[in-house]
Amino acid sequence: MREAITVRAALRRAQAVLDNEQAAKRLLADCLEQTWGWVSLHHDNALDAHQQTRLDNWLARAQAGEPLAYVTGRMGFWTLDLQVTPDVLIPRPATETLVEQALILGGNSPQQVLDLGTGSGAIALALASERPQWQLVGTDTNPAALNIAKANARACEITNAQFVQGDWFGAVHGQRFNGIVCNPPYIDPADPAVADSVRGFEPHAALFSADAGLADLRHVITGAPAHLTAGGWLAVEHGYKQAGQAGPVGKLFADAGFAEVSTHKDLEGHPRVTTGRSPANHD
Numbered sequence: 001m002r003e004a005i006t007v008r009a010a011l012r013r014a015q016a017v018l019d020n021e022q023a024a025k026r027l028l029a030d031c032l033e034q035t036w037g038w039v040s041l042h043h044d045n046a047l048d049a050h051q052q053t054r055l056d057n058w059l060a061r062a063q064a065g066e067p068l069a070y071v072t073g074r075m076g077f078w079t080l081d082l083q084v085t086p087d088v089l090i091p092r093p094a095t096e097t098l099v100e101q102a103l104i105l106g107g108n109s110p111q112q113v114l115d116l117g118t119g120s121g122a123i124a125l126a127l128a129s130e131r132p133q134w135q136l137v138g139t140d141t142n143p144a145a146l147n148i149a150k151a152n153a154r155a156c157e158i159t160n161a162q163f164v165q166g167d168w169f170g171a172v173h174g175q176r177f178n179g180i181v182c183n184p185p186y187i188d189p190a191d192p193a194v195a196d197s198v199r200g201f202e203p204h205a206a207l208f209s210a211d212a213g214l215a216d217l218r219h220v221i222t223g224a225p226a227h228l229t230a231g232g233w234l235a236v237e238h239g240y241k242q243a244g245q246a247g248p249v250g251k252l253f254a255d256a257g258f259a260e261v262s263t264h265k266d267l268e269g270h271p272r273v274t275t276g277r278s279p280a281n282h283d
């Protein structure tokens, strides 16, 4: 039988692998199904055999380069603690800029809001939690992702969000919304700078888009006016690297007839989100 190790020793092992005290503490808390605070207060507790086996397994996966969110199955986004699996993109802090802009555009009035390519449900659930008076519809082509989004809605006790399968606007044929948010795949498949932990572990259908990353953005922006009410708003996330996508995306908004087009920076100062309003009179 293996000798039991203490929380203190487990933390030391996790830190040696992850080279980051906070990440080590987070991983150990999830592994022991305890809070961060509990880990700090119970350094002398012993791990049981099951916990020790799980820790070995998790640290081996982390050492092999798997993102920690997939190892632990959890990721914080906005105010929510979300389940994530390799079926969904790991929600990024930069996407909180998209949530902020959508909250500003939609204001406090009741709204029907569409989240295209919802993945884990991160954006739809953040908006639904902030605006109980809004009704959110999240869509995705991937049924496994939709199951995660629905599970996250249940776990977060969010009842004003529903999830539908379909290819972009095909999921909401003939429907119009007050607002549309979308964080589509926008990485150029030829981009050499994509980290191994991203290219090797995250779903390629969530990452890459043809035409230097612009194909899905073009499809969504061009199709949006037909699914917005008069004066409705659109907010999309896009890339900023190399030549940057803000310029071409702004032009796509203008060509589709959007007014009040503007680009917003994420917390790192990168132009990351573009927004606009559908003209008051359109078909």
Ligand SMILES: C[S@@+](CC[C@H](N)C(=O)[O-])C[C@H]1O[C@@H](n2cnc3c(N)ncnc32)[C@H](O)[C@@H]1O
Residues within 6 Å of the ligand: 088, 089, 090, 091, 092, 095, 116, 117, 118, 119, 120, 121, 122, 123, 139, 140, 141, 142, 145, 166, 167, 168, 183, 184, 185, 186, 205, 206, 207
């Ligand atoms: C960049 S991820 C965004 C996930 C989530 N909204 C977020 O921000 O974390 C893009 C999402 O779009 C979905 N997707 C890709 N192609 C799609 C399509 N043709 N129709 C609908 N969703 C699509 C992917 O499955 C993936 O979940």
